[in-house]
Amino acid sequence: MAQQLNQLRETASQTAGPYVHIGCVPNFSGISGVYDEDLGIAMVNEKTAGERIVIEGRVFDGTGTPLKDSLIEIWQADSQGLYNSPSEMRGTADPNFTGWGRQAMDMDTGVFRFETVKPGRVPFLDGRLQAPHVSLWIVARGINLGLNTRMYFADEEAANAEDPVLVRIEHQVRVPTLMATRKGDTYHFDIYLQGESETIFFDI
Amino acid sequence: MGNAKPETGAFFPRNRSLHPKAFTPDYKTSVVRSPQKALLSLNDTISEITGPVFGHEILGEKDNDLILNFARPGESALGERIVVHGRVLDERGRGVSGALLEFWQANAGGRYRHAKEGYIAPLDPNFGGCGRTITDDDGYYSLRTVKPGPYPWPNGVNDWRPSHIHFSVFGHGFAQRLITQMYFEGDPLIPLCPIARTITDQAALDQLIAPLDMANTIPMDARAFKFDIVLRGRRSTLFENRMEGN
Numbered sequence: 001m002a003q004q005l006n007q008l009r010e011t012a013s014q015t016a017g018p019y020v021h022i023g024c025v026p027n028f029s030g031i032s033g034v035y036d037e038d039l040g041i042a043m044v045n046e047k048t049a050g051e052r053i054v055i056e057g058r059v060f061d062g063t064g065t066p067l068k069d070s071l072i073e074i075w076q077a078d079s080q081g082l083y084n085s086p087s088e089m090r091g092t093a094d095p096n097f098t099g100w101g102r103q104a105m106d107m108d109t110g111v112f113r114f115e116t117v118k119p120g121r122v123p124f125l126d127g128r129l130q131a132p133h134v135s136l137w138i139v140a141r142g143i144n145l146g147l148n149t150r151m152y153f154a155d156e157e158a159a160n161a162e163d164p165v166l167v168r169i170e171h172q173v174r175v176p177t178l179m180a181t182r183k184g185d186t187y188h189f190d191i192y193l194q195g196e197s198e199t200i201f202f203d204i
Numbered sequence: 205m206g207n208a209k210p211e212t213g214a215f216f217p218r219n220r221s222l223h224p225k226a227f228t229p230d231y232k233t234s235v236v237r238s239p240q241k242a243l244l245s246l247n248d249t250i251s252e253i254t255g256p257v258f259g260h261e262i263l264g265e266k267d268n269d270l271i272l273n274f275a276r277p278g279e280s281a282l283g284e285r286i287v288v289h290g291r292v293l294d295e296r297g298r299g300v301s302g303a304l305l306e307f308w309q310a311n312a313g314g315r316y317r318h319a320k321e322g323y324i325a326p327l328d329p330n331f332g333g334c335g336r337t338i339t340d341d342d343g344y345y346s347l348r349t350v351k352p353g354p355y356p357w358p359n360g361v362n363d364w365r366p367s368h369i370h371f372s373v374f375g376h377g378f379a380q381r382l383i384t385q386m387y388f389e390g391d392p393l394i395p396l397c398p399i400a401r402t403i404t405d406q407a408a409l410d411q412l413i414a415p416l417d418m419a420n421t422i423p424m425d426a427r428a429f430k431f432d433i434v435l436r437g438r439r440s441t442l443f444e445n446r447m448e449g450n
C-alpha cells in the first residue's frame with residue numbers, strides 16, 4: 001500500500017440564503033450598533049490614485065427578473081496593476097485603495113453599485129499582460145456555491161484583444177457577457193444567471 | 205500571517221463533487237438561479253491567488269459574542285447558551301491565520317431580524333443575530349451565542365430548516381472565498397432538509413455537523429460545539445513558474 005496523501009477535504013458550500021445581509025452587511029440590513037460600518041463599503045478615499053469609476057448593474061435570473069437579495073464582492077488591482085495583498089510580490093499597492101468591495105443590491109431595484117478606480121493590467125501565468133479586469137463573487141438565496149466571474153472594460157479594445165483568458169474562450173460569441181460598457185464615469189455590467197446571454201462563470 | 209513566507213502558489217483545483225450542484229430542483233429557488241452552461245476553467249492567476257487582509261483592529265470587544273453584542277446594557281439574549289469553536293484549516297492541514305469569519309443566525313425561536321422575514325415566532329429585543337471574528341496564528345476561533353431555533357420556510361408545503369449558523373469565510377486568496385452553514389449533531393431535521401440535501405456526498409455533509417464538545421463546555425454556563433472549517437490549499441511554489449518580477 002502506498003502512503004496516504006493526508007489531504008483534508010474543503011468544507012462544502014451552502015447557500016448564503018435570504019438573510020446574508022444580517023451577517024455580511026448588518027448596517028445595511030437595519031441592524032445598527034453592532035459594527036461601526038459594514039466591511040467593504042468603501043474601497044477608495046480622497047487620496048486614492050487613479051481614475052475614479054463607478055460599476056453598476058443588476059443580476060438577472062432565468063425568468064429575466066432582477067435579484068434583489070444577492071450580495072456581490074469584487075477584487076481588483078489598483079490603478080498601477082498591483083494587488084493590496086501580502087501575496088503581491090511585484091511591488092507595493094496604493095495604501096489608499098483596498099481593492100476589495102462588498103455590496104448588497106438595492107432591495108427595491110436590484111441595482112448594485114461600487115465606487116472604485118479603473119484597475120491597471122496584471123500578468124498572466126506566462127508573463128503576458130491581462131487586460132484590465134475586476135473579479136466578482138456572487139452569492140444569494142438559490143445559489144448553492146458562490147459564482148465567480150470577471151468584468152472587463154469594453155473600451156479597452158486593444159488590451160481585450162490580446163487578453164490570454166479572453167482569447168482562448170472557445171465560444172467567442174459569449175465574450176461580450178464579460179464586457180462592461182461605459183457611460184460617463186459609470187461602467188454598466190449586468191449579470192445573467194441563465195438564458196441566451198448567460199454570463200461566463202469561471203471554475204477558478 | 206506573522207513572519208510566514210508569503211503565499212504565492214496556485215490553489216488546488218476545487219473538488220466540485222463535494223459541493224452542491226448549482227441546479228438542485230428540490231431547493232426550488234435554485235431552478236432559475238443556476239447557470240446552465242459549463243463553467244470555464246481558469247488556471248489561477250495573481251487575480252485569484254491574492255486577497256485582502258483583515259486586521260484584528262477592526263474587531264469590537266463583543267463582535268464574537270451574540271449573547272451580548274446587541275443586548276441592552278445589563279441584559280442578554282434568550283435561549284440555550286452555547287460556545288462554537290474550532291480551527292480554520294487548509295487542505296494541507298495547516299491552520300489559516302487571519303481568516304475573517306462572519307456568522308449570522310435566527311434567534312432561539314427560529315426568527316431572523318430581517319425586513320423580509322415573516323415567521324410568527326417573536327423577535328428577541330436583545331438578539332441581533334450577527335457576529336464576526338478573525339482566527340489567531342493557529343487558525344483558531346471561538347464565538348458565543350444562543351442555539352438558533354429551527355424554522356419553517358416556503359419551499360415544499362412543510363419544509364423546516366434544521367438549527368444552523370451561517371458562516372462566511374475569507375481566507376488569504378479570493379479563490380478561497382466560501383459561505384457555508386453549520387448544523388448541530390443529532391438534529392433529526394438535517395436529513396429532511398432540501399438545502400442540506402443539495403450536498404449529495406455524505407461525508408461532505410457530515411463535515412458540516414458540529415459535535416457536542418463536553419471537554420470545552422463551560423460548567424454552569426454554556427455547552428460547547430466544535431466546528432472546524434477547511435479552505436482550499438495551495439500548491440508549494442518550489443518548482444512553479446515564477447511570476448514576472450518574482
Ligand SMILES: [Fe+2]
Nearest residue numbers: 017365368370
Ligand atoms: Fe438560515
